[in-house]
Amino acid sequence: MKHLFKDWSTLQTRIRQARNLFLFLDYDGTLTPIVSRPERALCPVKVKRMLETLRDLPGVHLAVISGRSLEDVRRKVGVAGITYVGNHGLEIEKPGGRPGKRAPSLRTPELREITRNVQKALRDLPGILFEEKGPILSVHYRNVPLEFSMQIPHVVKEELRSRKGRWKTTSGKMVLEIRPNVGSDKGKAVKQILQAIPSSGRLPFYLGDDQTDEDAFRVLKGRGISIFIGSPRFPSGADFFLRNPAEVHEFLRRCLVVRRASGPAPRTP
Secondary structure: OHHHHHHHHHHHHHHHHHHHHEEEEEOOOOOOOOOOOOHHHOOOHHHHHHHHHHHHOOOEEEEEEOOOOOOHHHHHHOOOEEEEEEEOEEEEHHHHHHHEEEOOOOOHHHHHHHHHHHHHHHHHOOOEEEOOOOOOOOEEEOOOOHHHOHHHHHHHHHHHOOOOOOOEEEEOOOOEEEEOOOOHHHHHHHHHHHHOOOOOOOOEEEOOOHHHHHHHHHHOOOOOOEEOOOOOOOOOOOOOEEEOOOHHHHHHHHHHHHHHHHHOOOOOO
């Protein structure tokens, strides 16, 4: 992967000329740094102001797409008039609070049983953290000593053994998630959202830092620009990389400057 700013002269021309610029932004590790506890990952005020300014420019569309629940990521970002995607694509809310997709509820009683069993089996591990996100259970082990952390995937695998095909696990940065196997992911969410934007003159960017973002990178291959946030040594299908959320903020600032300088463009509904 090449650092995005090394190709900025070419990219800014595409950003300037795009009739519809769509920015898909992951939350944790992209808009905000990774922290030890999920509730402490707060969106900086300067980032919120930047998103609001971009939102108000003609021909610019924004979506924050996260593994957090829809309610949580909407509350954390706090910017009205943009698209929010929660639980890795299980929930989508369009600008103005219009529903685009709701999480399945049929399996909620079964997930409650899974949650009880997994919590009972792992509750004595030091540093373990369980996050219930509606249709998903996240098991955070960032603060679990290494010698104990290997127990977690074993316990989860055993719990799901008799539920094969109905539930699946995905891994992130020091987190293991149990979610319904209903064919949703961030890539499918991106594809669904882009259906409302004419492909002619459309330029989508996707910025993300985790394994779950790779689905979106694959969807945009040859159709947009994907940016991995983190070390370029990480194996990723992204086109470019930025090192950290500070560079993401600089990217957003540059997009703002370019779009402002290009003058008004027609907004496609």
